[in-house]
Structure formats: structure tokens, C-alpha cells
Amino acid sequence: MKEPRLQTLYDEIGGDKIEELVNAFYPRVYADPNISPLFEGDMHIIMEKQRKFLTQFLGGPALYSMEYGPPAMRHRHLPFEITPSRANSWLRCMKEAFDEVGLSDHPAGEMFFGRLTQVAGIMVNSEEDD
Numbered sequence: 001m002k003e004p005r006l007q008t009l010y011d012e013i014g015g016d017k018i019e020e021l022v023n024a025f026y027p028r029v030y031a032d033p034n035i036s037p038l039f040e041g042d043m044h045i046i047m048e049k050q051r052k053f054l055t056q057f058l059g060g061p062a063l064y065s066m067e068y069g070p071p072a073m074r075h076r077h078l079p080f081e082i083t084p085s086r087a088n089s090w091l092r093c094m095k096e097a098f099d100e101v102g103l104s105d106h107p108a109g110e111m112f113f114g115r116l117t118q119v120a121g122i123m124v125n126s127e128e129d130d
Contacts, residue, residue, distance in 0.1 A: 021054070
């Protein structure tokens with residue numbers, strides 16, 4: 001007899017929806033003057049890393065770790081000046097992307113966005129410039 005497997009947020013949301021979210025999110029990020037300076041380099045590479053991270057973050061395959069090692073997101077972001085307003089800009093872009101792809105109305109969307117809100121808070125490593 002097979003043991004029942006707990007369903008993850010990844011199982012509920014699915015890889016296709018994560019792909020849609022990443023595709024809706026990054027054009028917003030690159031257009032936002034408050035946070036776009038933090039995202040240097042090829043947007044497609046950054047999008048692929050984000051897709052792999054979110055897959056793993058939501059309980060799917062460990063795609064990010066298999067390629068890049070443990071996520072350690074706070075440590076990886078320390079070289080970048082992440083202020084509270086930049087974290088809020090990131091969350092606003094993410095919320096708009098959630099709305100665009102229908103995750104705001106998805107049963108697992110609220111929990112997913114709540115987890116991202118926690119991550120955004122953890123990433124803050126600088127005060128606002130006066």
C-alpha cells in the first residue's frame with residue numbers, strides 16, 4: 001500500500017504557472033527604477049534562476065540546488081543594497097504579476113505570496129538613504 005504524499009504548493013500551482021509568473025514579473029522589475037539597478041545581466045538567465053528557485057521554494061524538484069548549490073538567498077543577496085523600499089517595490093511587482101497570471105485568485109496563491117513577503121523582509125540589508 002502506498003503512503004499518501006502531502007501535496008506541496010508546487011503540486012497545487014504547477015510548473016506552468018510558475019513559468020507564467022516569472023515571465024510576468026521580470027519585465028516589471030526591469031522597468032522599476034527603484035529596483036532595476038539590482039538586476040544586472042541577461043534577464044533570461046535571471047528568469048531561469050528564479051524559475052528554478054521558485055520550483056524548489058514551493059516544494060518541487062530541487063532544480064536550483066542541483067545547479068547552483070544551496071539557495072542561501074540572504075547570503076547571495078548581501079552584495080546588493082536592499083532597502084525596505086526596494087523590498088516593497090519587489091513585492092509590488094510580484095503582486096502585479098500574481099494578479100496578471102491569476103495566482104491572486106488561486107487557492108494556494110495567498111500562502112505563496114505570504115511566503116514571498118517573508119523572504120522580502122529577510123532580504124533587507126540596508127537602511128534607506130536620507
